[in-house]
Amino acid sequence: MANTQFDQFLEEATIAADDQSDTTLGRDGLYGLYTSWCFLHQSVPQPEDAFWAAMRKKHIKPERKGLRMKGPAAADYILASYPGLV
Template identity: 65%
Template sequence: MADSQYDQFLHEATAPDAASGTGVGRDCLYGVYTSWCFLSRSVPRAEDAFWTAMKKKKIRPGRTPLRIKGPAAADYILSTYPGMV
């Protein structure tokens, strides 16, 4: 997966959240990424490759103020918490 697809994932499934001061955790961010890949019919890269790319983009789970958004976030939440349906 080219870096541009990571950029597309970040653009479509995350947003800056300076108000909270914290970001989503490691499991959540990778989970939203895999949901995004499923919905966009992309093959997800291994978790190590994903974190290497995020590190290059200076995204640190739990520290970079991000929130999840969009269809991938909804898919992740519903998959993680099926009792919410």
């Protein structure tokens, strides 16, 4: 099976959290990280409903499966979310 854009995003920009601490990504954060990842890869993000459908197929539910950010997309997302840091 071909590696989809969503598979590549999850591999490059997320890591499973060791626990369900408050540092895991929620719904807004996970989609925001995805859009940052797309920006860095110069690809068009899929609509939010398509993104969540793909995450459901992968059994990823931010409220239950804790994911953390990693990589360049994490830095881009943080800087875009908090412009006062620059």
